[in-house]
Amino acid sequence: MLFHQIIVLAIGLPCFVRSYEITLLVGGGDNVKIKDYPFIVICYKKGYFTCGGSILNEYWVLTAGHCTCHKIQWGVTNRDPNGPNMIDVSQSVRHPDYESHERVDIKLLRLAEPIVFGTTAQAIKLPKFKWEVKGDSYKTPSAVLGWGRDETGAKSKSLKIGNFFVINNTDCKRMYGNSSKIYDFNCCNGCLNCGVSACKGDSGGPIITWINGKRVQYGIVSRGKRCGDPKFPSIGIKTSHFVDWISQITGIPLEQLTV
Numbered sequence: 001m002l003f004h005q006i007i008v009l010a011i012g013l014p015c016f017v018r019s020y021e022i023t024l025l026v027g028g029g030d031n032v033k034i035k036d037y038p039f040i041v042i043c044y045k046k047g048y049f050t051c052g053g054s055i056l057n058e059y060w061v062l063t064a065g066h067c068t069c070h071k072i073q074w075g076v077t078n079r080d081p082n083g084p085n086m087i088d089v090s091q092s093v094r095h096p097d098y099e100s101h102e103r104v105d106i107k108l109l110r111l112a113e114p115i116v117f118g119t120t121a122q123a124i125k126l127p128k129f130k131w132e133v134k135g136d137s138y139k140t141p142s143a144v145l146g147w148g149r150d151e152t153g154a155k156s157k158s159l160k161i162g163n164f165f166v167i168n169n170t171d172c173k174r175m176y177g178n179s180s181k182i183y184d185f186n187c188c189n190g191c192l193n194c195g196v197s198a199c200k201g202d203s204g205g206p207i208i209t210w211i212n213g214k215r216v217q218y219g220i221v222s223r224g225k226r227c228g229d230p231k232f233p234s235i236g237i238k239t240s241h242f243v244d245w246i247s248q249i250t251g252i253p254l255e256q257l258t259v
Contacts, residue, residue, distance in 0.1 A: 032145070032161050034077045039124035039217070040145050040159065043069035043109075043204060047081045049155065052146050052205025054217055055123050056257065058114035060250045061089075063204035064220050064237070065098040065105040072109065075120035077159035079147055088112040093249050095242065104185065105203075105222040106237050108249050124206060124217045125259040127240040133166045133187075133209065133218070140166040142189050142209045144221060144234075146202035155202075164189040166209065167233045175231055180223075185241040187219040190233030207236045214259050 034040070041061055043051040051067035061072055069092065075085045091110035098104050115121050133140045142164045147156045167175075172188035182188070189207060207219030219236030239246075247254050 032077065032159050034075060034120045034159070037145055037159070037161070038075070038120050038122040040206065042073040042076070042079055042147065043067055044071045044073065044081050044086075046070060049079050049081070049147065051203055052221070053109065054206040055115060055121065056108075056126075056246070056250060057123050057252055058117060059111050060252065061109040061111065062206075062217070062220065062239070062246070063107050063109060064222055065094045065107045067107060067204040069109055072111065074115050075118075079155075079157050085115075087115065095245065103183075104237070104242075106220060106239075106242055107204075108246065124208075125214065126243050126246070126257055127211060127216050127218050128254075128258045129240060129243050131211070131218070131240040132238075133168070135168070137167040137171045138165040138192065140209060142166050142207055142218070144189065144205060144207050146205045146221070148202035164191055164207075164234075172233055172235070175233065176225070180225060180235070182235065185238050186222075187236045187238045188233040189219070189236065190230055192230050194230070211259060216259055 039055045041053045041055060042049060043053050043063060045068045050069060051063055053061045053063035053072060056062055063069060069089050071086050071088055073083065073086050076083060089109045090112040093108040095104040095106045144162050144164060145159060147159060167188040167190055169182055169188065173182045176182060187207065203221045205221045206217040207221060208215055209218050217239055219238055222235055222237050224234045225232040243254060243258055247257055
């Protein structure tokens, strides 16, 4: 995930990167400890890493709609399909309005057995229905976790965190123009002149911010354009727009799911 903008341009990534290709490219990203972010999980398809995801309770994981997940791995920061804490996914529930990478890119995963909660596994809270980040762009901090490409061009084996700022949808629509639709349920994140970007392969992971000092997952990494270009922020899915649906499918009461 540590990947500076000049290297991104050098490897010739395509101008538009579809959601199923998104990876986090983070210049200045840091290694993290799982006890500090115990809600993160890794998704695998036939033994290969596909996406990130987040824990809602012992049996349910939240990820992007385009992500294919046959197994998840919890409680670790290093990717290893032969490692500990692997659980089969017994059911995948994609949102009924999902159409493509530009629509409702959200999915719930029902696990075949429960995650064992402790210091390395905890649920993440979501914002209440239609909660929004208010105010100017580049004022509210946000962060994204993932296992994207590092400075070698390979996907990172260890979990990294990249620090961003929320970009309001008015500014995000202006920045993208006619090249990509920004819906009310999308959220945008980026920074100026910092080399931090969403790019190829690591979608489904959580976008976090803070409400009254409490950490919440307000977005899901979904899509982006022009890796490393601050003129095009990464685009996510606002969880606050879908908490009623999440509660209905998972059976988790809203008062337990949200903060």
